[in-house]
Amino acid sequence: MLYNLQVTKFSRGIVVKKFVVITLFCSLLIFAVLSCGPPKEIETAVKYPCSPKGLVIDSISSKYAKIGWNPGCKGTRILRGFNIYLLPAPLETMSENGALPEGIEPFNKLTYPGDVEGNPNHETYEIKGIENALYYYVHIRTVNSDGTLSQPSNEVELVTVARGEIAMGLSHTGMRDGFSLAQAEYSSTNDLANDFYIFSKDSQFFLCSPARLSPVNRNTRIYELGSAKQIGDLPVDLPEGAGEGVEKVRVVNMGLYLLVTEEGHQAKLRMKYSSGRGAKLRVYFEYLYQPPARRQDGSGS
Numbered sequence: 001m002l003y004n005l006q007v008t009k010f011s012r013g014i015v016v017k018k019f020v021v022i023t024l025f026c027s028l029l030i031f032a033v034l035s036c037g038p039p040k041e042i043e044t045a046v047k048y049p050c051s052p053k054g055l056v057i058d059s060i061s062s063k064y065a066k067i068g069w070n071p072g073c074k075g076t077r078i079l080r081g082f083n084i085y086l087l088p089a090p091l092e093t094m095s096e097n098g099a100l101p102e103g104i105e106p107f108n109k110l111t112y113p114g115d116v117e118g119n120p121n122h123e124t125y126e127i128k129g130i131e132n133a134l135y136y137y138v139h140i141r142t143v144n145s146d147g148t149l150s151q152p153s154n155e156v157e158l159v160t161v162a163r164g165e166i167a168m169g170l171s172h173t174g175m176r177d178g179f180s181l182a183q184a185e186y187s188s189t190n191d192l193a194n195d196f197y198i199f200s201k202d203s204q205f206f207l208c209s210p211a212r213l214s215p216v217n218r219n220t221r222i223y224e225l226g227s228a229k230q231i232g233d234l235p236v237d238l239p240e241g242a243g244e245g246v247e248k249v250r251v252v253n254m255g256l257y258l259l260v261t262e263e264g265h266q267a268k269l270r271m272k273y274s275s276g277r278g279a280k281l282r283v284y285f286e287y288l289y290q291p292p293a294r295r296q297d298g299s300g301s
Contacts, residue, residue: 234290
C-alpha cells in the first residue's frame with residue numbers, strides 16, 4: 001500500500017514536470033514565432049513617398065539649361081539620389097500611369113546625389129550639351145535606397161535658346177564667313193548648314209541669304225525691324241503686308257533684323273559695330289534664336 005502511494009506520487013511528479021516543460025516550450029515557441037513575424041513598421045516608400053514635384057526651368061541658354069525641383073520627401077529618408085529624364089515627346093504620349101517608357105535611360109549616367117546648396121527642399125541640376133533647336137520633355141524621378149524609382153515629377157517642356165555675340169567675317173574669306181543658327185556655330189559661306197553671310201560693297205555691309213549664291217543653299221528670309229538699343233524677345237509678329245522677306249538688306253549700327261530660316265524658325269540680329277580691315281574685318285552682332293514649338297507627336301515644326 002505504501003509502495004503504491006509512493007509510485008503514484010512519483011508519477012504525478014513526472015506528469016507535473018512534463019506539463020511545466022511543455023508549457024515552457026510552448027511559451028518559448030510562441031515567442032520565437034512572434035519574434036520572426038513582420039518587423040515594426042519603419043519609414044517606407046509607401047508611408048513616406050518621395051516623388052519630386054515643382055520642377056521648373058531656372059535658366060536657359062545655348063545647349064544648356066538649369067532646372068530646379070522640390071524632392072517631395074516627407075520625414076527623413078535615405079535616398080540614392082535622382083534621375084533626370086529628357087524625352088522626345090510628352091510622357092503621357094509614350095506610356096501609361098507615369099511608367100518609364102521602355103528603353104529610356106536617364107540623362108545623367110550616374111545617379112545624381114543632389115546639389116551642394118544645402119536646401120533640403122530645393123535641388124538643382126545643370127543640363128549641358130543638349131542640342132539647340134530641339135524640344136525636350138523633362139521630368140525627375142527619385143532613386144530610392146533599394147534602387148527602385150519613384151513616380152515622375154511634373155513634366156516641363158525645354159528648348160534651348162541660343163543667345164550671344166558673333167563676329168562675322170566677309171563672305172568667302174574662310175574666316176567665320178557664315179553662321180548656323182541651329183548649331184550655334186560658325187560655318188563657311190557655302191556650307192549647307194549656313195543661315196546667312198555678310199557681303200561688302202562700297203564700304204557698306206549687307207546681310208544676305210545663302211540662297212542668293214545657289215538654290216541648294218538655305219533660303220533664309222530677312223526683315224528690317226528698324227534700330228533698337230535692345231534685341232528684345234521672340235517670336236516677332238510681323239505686320240500685315242510684310243511679305244515673305246528679302247534675300248539681302250543693308251545693315252547699319254544699332255540696326256535690328258529678323259531672320260526666318262528655311263524651317264520657319266525665327267532669329268534676331270542686332271548689329272553692334274565693325275572693326276578691322278581686309279581679311280581681318282569683322283562685323284559684330286548680338287543674336288537671339290529660338291525655334292517654334294513643335295507638334296506634340298514630336299514630328300517637328
